Each structure stands twice: as C-alpha cells, then as structure tokens.
Amino acid sequence: MxxxxxxxxxxxxxxxxxxxxxxxxxxxxxxxxxxxxxxxxxxxxxxxxxxxxxxxxxxxxxxxxxxxxxxxxxxxxxxxxxxxxxxxxxxxxxxxxxxxxxxxxxxxxxxxxxxxxxxxxxxxxMIVHHPQWQRARELVQTGAIGELMHVDGFFTYDNRADTANIRNRPETGGGAIPDIGVYTYGSARFVTGQEPERVTAQITRENGVDVVSHVQAQFPSFTYAATVSMRMFPRQEMTFHGTEGIVRLTAPFNANVYSQAEIVVDQPGMAKRIERFPGLNHYVLQVENFGRSLREGAAYPCPLEFSRGTQAMIDMIFAAE
Missing domain, CATH: 3.40.50.720 (NAD(P)-binding Rossmann-like Domain)
Known part of the structure; x- marks a missing residue:
C-alpha cells in the first residue's frame, strides 16, 4: 500500500x-x-x-x-x-x-x-479512536475507581419534525437504537471488555421504528442501564460507577459538537479531577488509524469482531422487547 x-x-x-x-x-x-x-x-x-x-x-x-x-x-x-x-x-x-x-x-x-x-x-x-475513551478504559480496568458496580448512559436528541429522515423510516433500517444505541451499548463493552448476559427493554415505537428505549442489562460483574431516544431534548453522558469512585464522560459521543470532551473522576474525600481533550476530531483519528493499519499492519481499534458484539447486544434488546 x-x-x-x-x-x-x-x-x-x-x-x-x-x-x-x-x-x-x-x-x-x-x-x-x-x-x-x-x-x-x-x-x-x-x-x-x-x-x-x-x-x-x-x-x-x-x-x-x-x-x-x-x-x-x-x-x-x-x-x-x-x-x-x-x-x-x-x-x-x-x-x-x-x-x-x-x-x-x-x-x-x-x-x-x-x-x-x-x-x-x-x-x-469513531468514538473508540478518541483518547477520552482509551483513557476511560484505562481508568476502569486499572482499578482507579475500585470495583466497577454499575454503568449507565444517555444519548438523546429530537428529530420528530424531520419525518423524511431515514432514521424515522422503517424501510431504511431506521430507529434510535441502530443510530445511537450502538454508542451507549458499545462504549460500555469497549471500556469493560465484558458482554451482557441478559437484558430487559422497554421500547416505544412510532411508524415502525424505535424512538425511545430504556434498556437494563446484567454483565458478568456489573449492572447496566441506558436511555436512547429520538424524541427527547439532547443529552449525552456515560458513567462508570465503582466502589471507590466514578468516571463520567460529559461529551462521550459528539466531542466538540455537543460539548468539549471531558472525563470527570470523582474519588474519596470529595476529590474531583477533570481531564480535558480539546480540539481532537475523532473522525480524523479514525481515518488515520485506518491508514496506519493498511500501511504498517497496526491493529485496528474497532475490528468487525467488536462490531459484531455490539450488534449481538442490539439483537438481544429487540428480542427482549
């Protein structure tokens, strides 16, 4: 190449x-x-x-x-x-x-x-190419917040007025879960390296597509909950709650658009540390990593096996509906 x-x-x-x-x-x-x-x-x-x-x-x-x-x-x-x-x-x-x-x-x-x-x-x-997610994984997996007990996430926006949008059309594979649920589900898998054992789901549909979903899941060593919607005021957040602290990403999915990418780490004694990642474009990083894999044989951060795992979780959620 x-x-x-x-x-x-x-x-x-x-x-x-x-x-x-x-x-x-x-x-x-x-x-x-x-x-x-x-x-x-x-x-x-x-x-x-x-x-x-x-x-x-x-x-x-x-x-x-x-x-x-x-x-x-x-x-x-x-x-x-x-x-x-x-x-x-x-x-x-x-x-x-x-x-x-x-x-x-x-x-x-x-x-x-x-x-x-x-x-x-x-x-x-694209999100796994952003250093905020690599840092979140490091913090959780090295025990910076003790034993991980619970993960929760939110990703919402409102596109109800855009009726022609492919996300609002069942024939084009629309729905909030295929569009943005992949982020709340896949990011938890990326950070923890674990897969869900069972899920429950409450899903509201309009015109044959999911527009609001509340998902709960049991992973091997923690519980999980996420809300995803195309009918709610915009919100993004992912939280990893351990026995000795909390890791919270305040702009986890649209860094520099929703807000600046930050990781807030809460620790004992009301200690709080904020790590900021200004100006980084995860789309550019994604393209550069793709090229690096082609030229140098470097492992690609998001192989198809990872994508399959997220889709398997989505399949579980729709089966539990």
Whole structure:
C-alpha cells in the first residue's frame, strides 16, 4: 500500500459532506479522491473543500476506478451489507457507517469476506479512536475507581419534525437504537471488555421504528442501564460507577459538537479531577488509524469482531422487547 490512501465515498450523504468527507480530506496519509453520486449538483458541497474531487455518477463506476484504494459507505442502514460486499468484490478496503449490518449473523459473513480477501473491512465506530475513551478504559480496568458496580448512559436528541429522515423510516433500517444505541451499548463493552448476559427493554415505537428505549442489562460483574431516544431534548453522558469512585464522560459521543470532551473522576474525600481533550476530531483519528493499519499492519481499534458484539447486544434488546 502506498503512503497515501486514496478514498472514494459512495453517496453524497449530509453526514459525509459535513463530517467524514472533511475528515478524510484533513487526515494525514489520506486523500479524498472521488465521490459517487447521481448528480454533479450533489457534489458541490464536497468540491467546496476538495476542488479536485473526481465525480462518478454511479456507485459501480467508483468501485471500478483503479485509482481508489478504500471506500467510505454512508448509505442508509439497509444498504450497508450489500455495498460492503460489492466493494470487497471490487478489491477495495471498506469503512462503513454504523450499524454495518442489521443482524449479528450478517457480520459473520463480512468477517469471512474480510479474512478471505485480505482487505481491511471495518465499521465507522469513531468514538473508540478518541483518547477520552482509551483513557476511560484505562481508568476502569486499572482499578482507579475500585470495583466497577454499575454503568449507565444517555444519548438523546429530537428529530420528530424531520419525518423524511431515514432514521424515522422503517424501510431504511431506521430507529434510535441502530443510530445511537450502538454508542451507549458499545462504549460500555469497549471500556469493560465484558458482554451482557441478559437484558430487559422497554421500547416505544412510532411508524415502525424505535424512538425511545430504556434498556437494563446484567454483565458478568456489573449492572447496566441506558436511555436512547429520538424524541427527547439532547443529552449525552456515560458513567462508570465503582466502589471507590466514578468516571463520567460529559461529551462521550459528539466531542466538540455537543460539548468539549471531558472525563470527570470523582474519588474519596470529595476529590474531583477533570481531564480535558480539546480540539481532537475523532473522525480524523479514525481515518488515520485506518491508514496506519493498511500501511504498517497496526491493529485496528474497532475490528468487525467488536462490531459484531455490539450488534449481538442490539439483537438481544429487540428480542427482549
């Protein structure tokens, strides 16, 4: 693999235009080379920051482009598996938006394809690339708060007015749990290294998609609770509560957008320590780690096996509904 990874994006999604496109453009060792979209007009927002962008008018044309090394897939959820498979068949490395699949067993197929092809295939689960999450894992696993007893999380926003949004449509794999539940569930797994043994769930649906969920789970050595919603005032927080302290992340999922990334550590004697992580962009870090894995063979922070574990927990939650 050459020093610079040439990237293509399948689809002119708003998220790709506002976040991942600029991140690929800004990342060291990466070049945003091409975009596949049905209209040149849809590419204008990308060309504003990447003027030399090559535009393909179909996804297949981009996949056939020999100048593209890796593709980023921000398509609606129900299309992820199909286009990951097509990209691998075309010999491209793949970074696909979460959830990379709608069922855990579908990820088994992708793992098999990855292994057979020798290509890097991964879910765009950006938070584990941010040092606040690596630090949270270190604090919890080294006993900084004693024995971990309970984890709880919140991730909410309100998009009820945006009825055309793919998150509000069942036919596109919508719902709050596939969109943001992956963060409250997966981050607990990432920090603790444990998997849920059983779950209970109370889920409210509108138009066939989950819009509010309250999930409780028993992990091997701690209890867990999370609220996820597309119908509540915005809130983000993850808390790891031990026998000798608390680790709390105040902007766990949208650092620098929701708020500055901070870890607040409460310890005995009313001691409080705040660790701040200003200015870091987890999307850029994600792209750089992807390229590092390709060039140097470094372990990728979010392999498909990890993504499968989060999807397995989501499957458990829907089964418990």
């Amino acid at each position: 050459q020093a610079v990874v040439n990237w293509g994006i399948l689809g002119a999604a708003k998220f790709a235009r506002e976040h991942m496109g600029p991140a690929i453009h800004a990342a060291k060792g990466a070049r945003l080379a091409a975009l596949a979209t049905s209209s040149e007009d849809k590419a204008s927002g990308f060309k504003a920051f990447c003027p030399d962008l090559k535009v393909h008018l179909s996804y297949d044309d981009l996949l056939a482009d020999p100048g593209i090394d890796a593709v980023y897939i921000p398509l609606p959820n129900h299309l992820h598996v199909e286009w990951v498979k097509k990209a691998v068949a075309a010999g491209k490395h793949v970074l696909c938006e979460k959830p990379i699949a709608m069922k855990a067993e579908e990820i088994d197929e992708l793992i098999a394809l990855r292994d057979a092809s020798g290509l890097l295939v991964a879910e765009a689960y």
